[in-house]
Amino acid sequence: MRINLLGPLQAHGDDHRVDLAPAAQKVRQTLALLALNAGRVVRFEQLMDELWDDDPPASAHTALQTYVYQLRKRFSLGNPRSGGAVRAASPLLGTVDGGYQLSLPAAHVDVFRCEPLLSRARAEFRDEDFARARDTVTAALQLWRDDALVDVRKGPMLQAEAVRLNELRTSAHHLRIEADLQLGRHHEVLGELTSMAGREPTNEWAQRNLMTALYRMDRRAEALGVYRRARERIATELGLDPSPELQALHMAVLSSDDELLRPAGRLTAVTATTRTPCHLPAPRERLTGRDGQLGLITAALAGRARADRPLVIVGGAPGTGKSELCLHAAHQVSGHYPDGRLYARLRDGMGRRVRHAEILRSFLRGLGAREEQLRMAATDLSLLFRTWTADLRVLVVLDDVCAVQDLTPLLPSGPGCGVVIGSRRRLFVSSSAVHVELAGLPFEDCLHVLASSVPSHRTTMDPEGLRRLAGLCRGLPGALFAVAGQLRRRPHWTARQATAWVLASAGADSDPLGVRAGFDRTLAALPAESRSLVHALLSGAPDRLTPALVAATLGIGDQRAEDLLEELAESYLLRPRHPCANGKFSYEWEPGVRPIAARHSDAPVMCSA
Incomplete structure (x- = not known):
C-alpha cells in the first residue's frame, strides 16, 4: 500500500491503483488523516472534528466505522483486533482504544520521503556542499505534483497540515535556487527569479536574488532597476523602507563590488535572515537571594x-x-x-x-x-x-x-x-x-539589596531605620528596588524620611513601592465578577480568610466563596494555609497584596511593618 499526498490524492494497493471517487470525500479525508499520522493513533474525536467541523451528526460514529470498513476492504487491510488471519508483513488498519492506527512504513507515504530529503539538503547546504544540496532538494521537489492535498476536502487538521506542507515546498524551491546561485548557475535561474519577482513585487528574497543574478550577467543597470521598482512597491503597499540586506546589496551593485561576482560568498541565507534575532531586554537590577x-x-x-x-x-x-x-x-x-x-x-x-x-x-x-x-x-x-x-x-x-x-x-x-x-x-x-x-526574599537579603544599591547613602548609617524601611517592602524585590531608586534620587534623605514617604504615599494615587502595575495586571486577568468581589474583600475582610467568612461578608454561597478563594490562590494573590477543623483551607493575602491593593477600595488598608 502506497499513499501520495503531495498533489492530488493517490492510493495504491499491493499491485494496483485504487480509485477513490471524488464523491467519497469523507473516505478520502479519513485516509489522508490516517496516512499523515501513520504509525500513530488518531483518536475518534480528532476524526470526527476533521470530518464534521465540530458538529458531528448523531450517526457520526457509525458513519466513521463505515468509512474505515471501506478502506479495509479496498486495500485488504487487516485489523489486529478482529482476530482474523493477518499477514505479518501487510499494512494494518487497527482499532485501538480510543481510535484507529494505520501501520504503514514511512517510505510508503510521499510526505515522509520528502521531509528527510529536505533536512539532508539543508545540512548539505550548511556544509557548503552546494552541488549535493541541489541534487537532494531537486529529488524532494520531484515528489510534488501540485499543492498538497489539493483535491481533498480539508477540515481543521488537514488544512493546517496542507499549509505546513505547502510552506515546506516554497522553502525547498528557495533552497534549490540558493544552491544554483552558489554554483554560478545564474543564467539557469534568471527566468524563474524574473517571474517570481514580477508576481511578488514586495518579496525581498526574490528581488535580492534577481539583482544578484543580473549583476553576475553584467546587467548592472537592470539590477538597479529591480531595486528601484522594489523600493517603490514596498513603500506604496507596505509603507516601509527596504530591509537593510536589500539596501546593502543595492549599495554593493552601485559600487560594483567584486564580492558579488563570487558565488561562494553566501550573498543570501537559507534561513531567510543574515542576523540572529535577540529580542531580550537587559535586566534592570542585580539578582539577590535567587x-x-x-x-x-x-x-x-x-x-x-x-x-x-x-x-x-x-x-x-x-x-x-x-x-x-x-x-x-x-x-x-x-x-x-x-x-x-x-x-x-x-x-x-x-x-x-x-x-x-x-x-x-x-x-x-x-x-x-x-x-x-x-x-x-x-x-x-x-x-x-x-x-x-x-x-x-x-x-x-x-x-x-x-x-x-x-x-x-x-x-x-x-x-x-x-x-x-x-x-x-x-x-x-x-x-x-x-x-x-x-516567594518574598528573606529579611537579610532585603537589607543587602538596599545597602548594596545605595552603599554611600546616609540611610545606611541608621541600621534600625534601614531595617524598618526594608520591612515595609515585605520581601518584594520590586518594592526594594523602587525604594532604592528613590534614595538614589534623594541622597539627602534619612531612613526615617524614606519610611515616612512610603507610609504617607500608601493610600494615594502614587505607587511608592513600584509594584501596583503588576497587581493591576494580575487583577485584570480575573473575570469581572471575581474582580468586584476582590475589591469588596480588600475593603472589609481581615487578613485571614475562610470560605465561611467570605460567604458571609460578600453574601454569596459557600461553594462560590471557596471557588473564589481558590481562584485568587491560583493567581498568587492568596496563600492557602493548613485545613481547619472542618477540613476547609484558610487563606491569607500574599505579602504586599493588601497594601498594594488598598488604593483600589474606599477605605485604604495599610498593614503594619
Whole structure:
C-alpha cells in the first residue's frame, strides 16, 4: 500500500491503483488523516472534528466505522483486533482504544520521503556542499505534483497540515535556487527569479536574488532597476523602507563590488535572515537571594541531555521579581540557542491581552519572514512559526502569562528550542515542565539589596531605620528596588524620611513601592465578577480568610466563596494555609497584596511593618 499526498490524492494497493471517487470525500479525508499520522493513533474525536467541523451528526460514529470498513476492504487491510488471519508483513488498519492506527512504513507515504530529503539538503547546504544540496532538494521537489492535498476536502487538521506542507515546498524551491546561485548557475535561474519577482513585487528574497543574478550577467543597470521598482512597491503597499540586506546589496551593485561576482560568498541565507534575532531586554537590577532558583532554571535550559524541549515556568505574587529572574536566566543560557532569542509580554500596561498575531509577526520578522507572509491570519502564522523552528535552536521568553490558552500558538516546535514563561497564575503546560515559584526574599537579603544599591547613602548609617524601611517592602524585590531608586534620587534623605514617604504615599494615587502595575495586571486577568468581589474583600475582610467568612461578608454561597478563594490562590494573590477543623483551607493575602491593593477600595488598608 502506497499513499501520495503531495498533489492530488493517490492510493495504491499491493499491485494496483485504487480509485477513490471524488464523491467519497469523507473516505478520502479519513485516509489522508490516517496516512499523515501513520504509525500513530488518531483518536475518534480528532476524526470526527476533521470530518464534521465540530458538529458531528448523531450517526457520526457509525458513519466513521463505515468509512474505515471501506478502506479495509479496498486495500485488504487487516485489523489486529478482529482476530482474523493477518499477514505479518501487510499494512494494518487497527482499532485501538480510543481510535484507529494505520501501520504503514514511512517510505510508503510521499510526505515522509520528502521531509528527510529536505533536512539532508539543508545540512548539505550548511556544509557548503552546494552541488549535493541541489541534487537532494531537486529529488524532494520531484515528489510534488501540485499543492498538497489539493483535491481533498480539508477540515481543521488537514488544512493546517496542507499549509505546513505547502510552506515546506516554497522553502525547498528557495533552497534549490540558493544552491544554483552558489554554483554560478545564474543564467539557469534568471527566468524563474524574473517571474517570481514580477508576481511578488514586495518579496525581498526574490528581488535580492534577481539583482544578484543580473549583476553576475553584467546587467548592472537592470539590477538597479529591480531595486528601484522594489523600493517603490514596498513603500506604496507596505509603507516601509527596504530591509537593510536589500539596501546593502543595492549599495554593493552601485559600487560594483567584486564580492558579488563570487558565488561562494553566501550573498543570501537559507534561513531567510543574515542576523540572529535577540529580542531580550537587559535586566534592570542585580539578582539577590535567587541563586538557587537561577541555577535550577539555567540547568534545565542549558542541559542538552534531554530529548524533549526544555520548558520552565516561573510564577509568584506581584512584585516577587518573576520578569527579572526570567531575563537573567535567559541571558545566561543565550549561548546555547544560536538561532535566536525571542521575547514577548502577553499583557500590555493595562493588563489587556496582546494579540497572538502581533507577537507571532514580531517573532517571524526577527527570523526573516517576508512581509507577505506576515499578512496571514494568526493560525497560519503559528503554523509557520512551528515550521521554521522545527530545526532551529531558539529560546522563547514569554512574560505576563495568565492562561495556558495564551501560550499554545506561541510555542516553538523544535526539540532544540527552549521556553521560559513568567506566569501570573499557576499553569499546567507539560508534565516535563520545570516549575519555579517565587516567594518574598528573606529579611537579610532585603537589607543587602538596599545597602548594596545605595552603599554611600546616609540611610545606611541608621541600621534600625534601614531595617524598618526594608520591612515595609515585605520581601518584594520590586518594592526594594523602587525604594532604592528613590534614595538614589534623594541622597539627602534619612531612613526615617524614606519610611515616612512610603507610609504617607500608601493610600494615594502614587505607587511608592513600584509594584501596583503588576497587581493591576494580575487583577485584570480575573473575570469581572471575581474582580468586584476582590475589591469588596480588600475593603472589609481581615487578613485571614475562610470560605465561611467570605460567604458571609460578600453574601454569596459557600461553594462560590471557596471557588473564589481558590481562584485568587491560583493567581498568587492568596496563600492557602493548613485545613481547619472542618477540613476547609484558610487563606491569607500574599505579602504586599493588601497594601498594594488598598488604593483600589474606599477605605485604604495599610498593614503594619
